[in-house]
Amino acid sequence: METFDLVDIARLQQESGERYLQFLNAGSMSLGLYVLPAGSTDTQSPHNEDEIYLVTSGRGSVIVDDERNLVKAGSVVFVAKEIDHRFVDIEEDLTLLVFFAPQHAG
Numbered sequence: 001m002e003t004f005d006l007v008d009i010a011r012l013q014q015e016s017g018e019r020y021l022q023f024l025n026a027g028s029m030s031l032g033l034y035v036l037p038a039g040s041t042d043t044q045s046p047h048n049e050d051e052i053y054l055v056t057s058g059r060g061s062v063i064v065d066d067e068r069n070l071v072k073a074g075s076v077v078f079v080a081k082e083i084d085h086r087f088v089d090i091e092e093d094l095t096l097l098v099f100f101a102p103q104h105a106g
Helices: 006-016
Strands: 020-025 030-036 050-064 067-072 076-079 085-101
Touching: 006 020, 006 030, 030 050, 067 085
Parallel strands: none
Antiparallel strands: 020 030, 030 085, 050 067, 050 076, 050 085
């Protein structure tokens, strides 16, 4: 068993200077924290893994395969592998838990 505290993970992510911090890689899945500041551009490209985003704070929109939806704290977004997606119109800093299955190589 492993347990994590989001406050500690957020501190580590901020200290890393990177937008994404992977903090669990269990082989069959991985988990990371992704932070997009208000007004920023999400430059990610499609992944080779299915993923789920859980918005823990913030507000913006997500485009998945040309379909656009608003997201806010509590939103859950599933993106199938190799599907184009990105967060846009980020009004408030977005903090997202990102679950990959199988594990994300990056």
